[in-house]
Amino acid sequence: MRLESVAFRYRRKAPWVLRDVGLTLAPGTVTEVTGHNGAGKSTLLRLIAGLRDPRRGTVTGRPGRVGYAPERFPVDQPFTVRAYLGHMAAVRGVPADLDRWAGRLGFEHLLGVRLPELSKGSAQKVGLAQALLGDPGLLILDEPFAGLDAATRDALPALISDRAAHGATVVVSDHQGCIESLPGVTRISVADGMVAVLEEPPAPAERTVLEVIVRADEADTVETKLRADGHEVRRRTL
Known part of the structure; x- marks a missing residue:
């Protein structure tokens, strides 16, 4: 599958969200999409999935069966x-x-x-x-780890790797870094409307431990929000 000179904006005369994107996605590979919130990661995934058409450029070679999991399930x-x-x-x-x-x-x-x-x-x-469903040839997952319980979050990278091993093209947006350990992952960065292939995984950011005390009946809600924002959460009871 190939994107050539792809550009996208939501309205005529609106700012370009993506410009001059060139990208090749081969069968049997896993591609991780990185970038800050609002950089255009989800827009890129929708273009790859065929849910949006580019304003300029072409998308060719998309597999006939596409599986797409949005960041927020309706x-x-x-x-x-x-x-x-x-x-x-x-x-x-x-x-x-x-x-x-x-x-x-x-x-x-x-x-x-x-x-x-x-x-x-x-x-x-x-x-x-x-x-x-149906073992798609193109599997696109937009922040799939957000809000998952620990057991499913730990099992999902192996499932992603398994789909690629069976020949699927897998594209994952993951700001939580849950697929960093998978071998052979191609990483691309979305920034300022441009898409670039990263030669090396991004260096991990310096981390700080914060202790937040909440009421027991609010713990699940707070934990879900923090995980959705990409934070690691370790719970203990006082």
Whole structure:
């Protein structure tokens, strides 16, 4: 798959979000997209997925079956988890594989729950599962680790590596650094409307430990927000 001289802006005469992007994405590879908030990472992922058309340039060689997990899964839908995934599989003409992905992502107990009742982390799992339906040739994950429980967050890099090993082109936006240990990852940076391939992984930023004390009934909400912002959280009870 190749992007050639791709440029995008949301409205005519609006500032360019991306300019003159040239990028090759080969089957069987994992590409990590980095950049600060608002740099255009999600826009680039939507262009790769085919959810947006470039204003200039071309995108060619996109696999016929695309799986896309947005940063925020839209839960305002009148389905249970089981019904939603079954519906998405039917729309795409692929096997539902509910037991397979519910087991790997740890949400078997949620199949009968309505989408609006899911927590952010559980909704994230459903978003990942719908992207994985039918083993897509192009898998795009926008901040897939945000809000996940520790077990699923630890298991997801191996799942990403597995999809690439089976020939999929995988593109991941991950500001939490959860796939840094995967071998052979290509890293690209989005900044000032430009996309550049990084020769070396970015140096880790200096870190500081802050101790925040919250009420017990607020702990889950605060932890989810901090993880979504890319922070490492270690919980202990006073």
